Amino acid sequence: MREAIRLALVVAGKDVRAELRSKTALLSATVFGALVLVIFNFARDPTALSSTDLAPSALWVTFAFAAMIAMNRAFAVEREHGALDGLLLAPVPRGALFAGKMLANLAFVAVVEAVALPLFVLFFNLDLSRALGGIVGTAILATIGFVAVGTVFGAMAVRTRFAELLLPVLLLPFMVPPLVGAVQVTSRLLADRPLSEMLGWLRILAAYDVVFVTVAALVFSSVVDE
Amino acid sequence: MPPEPPVNGGYTIAAYVVAGAILLSYFLSLVRRSEK
Amino acid sequence: MTAAAVPPSIERAHAVMRRGRAISALALLGIAGVYVMALGYTPIEAHQGLAQKIFYVHVPAAWCALLAFSLVGIVSVLYLWLQDPRLDRFAASSAEVGLAFASVMLTTGPIWAKPIWGTWWTWDARLTLTLFLFFLFVGYLALRSAVHDRHERARFSAVVGIMGMLLVPFVHLSVYLFRTLHPQPIVLKPSAPSLPWEMLRTLLVSTLMFTLLYVGLVTLRYGIGLAADAKEDHDAA
Numbered sequence: 202m203r204e205a206i207r208l209a210l211v212v213a214g215k216d217v218r219a220e221l222r223s224k225t226a227l228l229s230a231t232v233f234g235a236l237v238l239v240i241f242n243f244a245r246d247p248t249a250l251s252s253t254d255l256a257p258s259a260l261w262v263t264f265a266f267a268a269m270i271a272m273n274r275a276f277a278v279e280r281e282h283g284a285l286d287g288l289l290l291a292p293v294p295r296g297a298l299f300a301g302k303m304l305a306n307l308a309f310v311a312v313v314e315a316v317a318l319p320l321f322v323l324f325f326n327l328d329l330s331r332a333l334g335g336i337v338g339t340a341i342l343a344t345i346g347f348v349a350v351g352t353v354f355g356a357m358a359v360r361t362r363f364a365e366l367l368l369p370v371l372l373l374p375f376m377v378p379p380l381v382g383a384v385q386v387t388s389r390l391l392a393d394r395p396l397s398e399m400l401g402w403l404r405i406l407a408a409y410d411v412v413f414v415t416v417a418a419l420v421f422s423s424v425v426d427e
Numbered sequence: 428m429p430p431e432p433p434v435n436g437g438y439t440i441a442a443y444v445v446a447g448a449i450l451l452s453y454f455l456s457l458v459r460r461s462e463k
Numbered sequence: 464m465t466a467a468a469v470p471p472s473i474e475r476a477h478a479v480m481r482r483g484r485a486i487s488a489l490a491l492l493g494i495a496g497v498y499v500m501a502l503g504y505t506p507i508e509a510h511q512g513l514a515q516k517i518f519y520v521h522v523p524a525a526w527c528a529l530l531a532f533s534l535v536g537i538v539s540v541l542y543l544w545l546q547d548p549r550l551d552r553f554a555a556s557s558a559e560v561g562l563a564f565a566s567v568m569l570t571t572g573p574i575w576a577k578p579i580w581g582t583w584w585t586w587d588a589r590l591t592l593t594l595f596l597f598f599l600f601v602g603y604l605a606l607r608s609a610v611h612d613r614h615e616r617a618r619f620s621a622v623v624g625i626m627g628m629l630l631v632p633f634v635h636l637s638v639y640l641f642r643t644l645h646p647q648p649i650v651l652k653p654s655a656p657s658l659p660w661e662m663l664r665t666l667l668v669s670t671l672m673f674t675l676l677y678v679g680l681v682t683l684r685y686g687i688g689l690a691a692d693a694k695e696d697h698d699a700a
Contacts, residue, residue, distance in 0.1 A: 354623075412629060423543055423618050424622060
């Protein structure tokens, strides 16, 4: 078990170091995220749609698309360097391999979200003093779910020619339940609603994570092995 | 005198035509593929 | 890797395709008959008028799309367990046919919603689920067309099939939770809780014909897949 954890961290570390060297995924995702926020904010009519109504959706759409870009690029970088084949030849248990890949993707997406959130506060002029902890917690909960699915689909898409197009087509339906839940919880957090109003959505988010992380880990070997 | 039902037969015709067209054209495309 | 019982042969493929064509043609004629039955021999619903008759096409199409989708999911699990290429061939067929039925649902749904509910679209349980099924089918088929190795394609498709099947309950839950908080003003109930016999009869006949069409189209599509595999094996030899 400890060996598996160590291997997972090694795998994750490899990916993270590779990305830090090339910086392509993080950079493109971050720039993209900032642009989307600007457009959302710039394009709305402030008298018709208040920022607190628009903000949760804008934030999560930004997170979703930027995360997708980050995951796509991460796999592409790995394919360019042929890193995956080397890993597969080594006797790394597939569960550890999946965990490593997922951790690396989580790290990338976390960076993108961490950059987008302050921009979000800036552009939408929000007061996060009470809601910050809740928003961060919700972000973790929702992100884990769609990154798990994205890790599996990314591993598949990277073997095809139109990977950048295929990953969104496959992944977007799977991002909807976590996104809907996250938007619902975030909007209630910003409106300072009681926890009882968010519990249903939080339970859906948690259940989604449990189901899809488990299944993703189980099917990952079917994707990477012959 | 009970109220007259709304006049909206056009929607029904449209739906029947569209559904039939989709299924028929898919069937025909399969037939074409099967004869290649 | 366990092999199928018999390698694909062109002759068997042609037999399967013939059977599929025949069953489908019969079913299409049956559906034409259902049209006549629904329009000419079924009473008009008092509140909704003629538009209610879209129900006789929309509901059976929904049933077939859901059937197609469930089978893809179940067969995907079986494929990962048994590795039988026949399972993958069936899944591919069911997905394509399912997409056709889902398209029928997505078009007839709004056409029905507009006169009955006054709006083309509503995020109600059935329409939302249909939209998801549509996108899941599209993604499944897009993936298949992008992977050229038969075994890799089968494995990848099975993964997407399984995950798609698991997604459906979450879509349901989300819609349910959303709707309990934002109840839709329901202008007219789209289907009465107890259907009069003449309407139920038409609905059952329609469902039967649509299901027959599903069987016919999947058989035909299966035969096409079988022929393609046989040709590929023959060319490789």
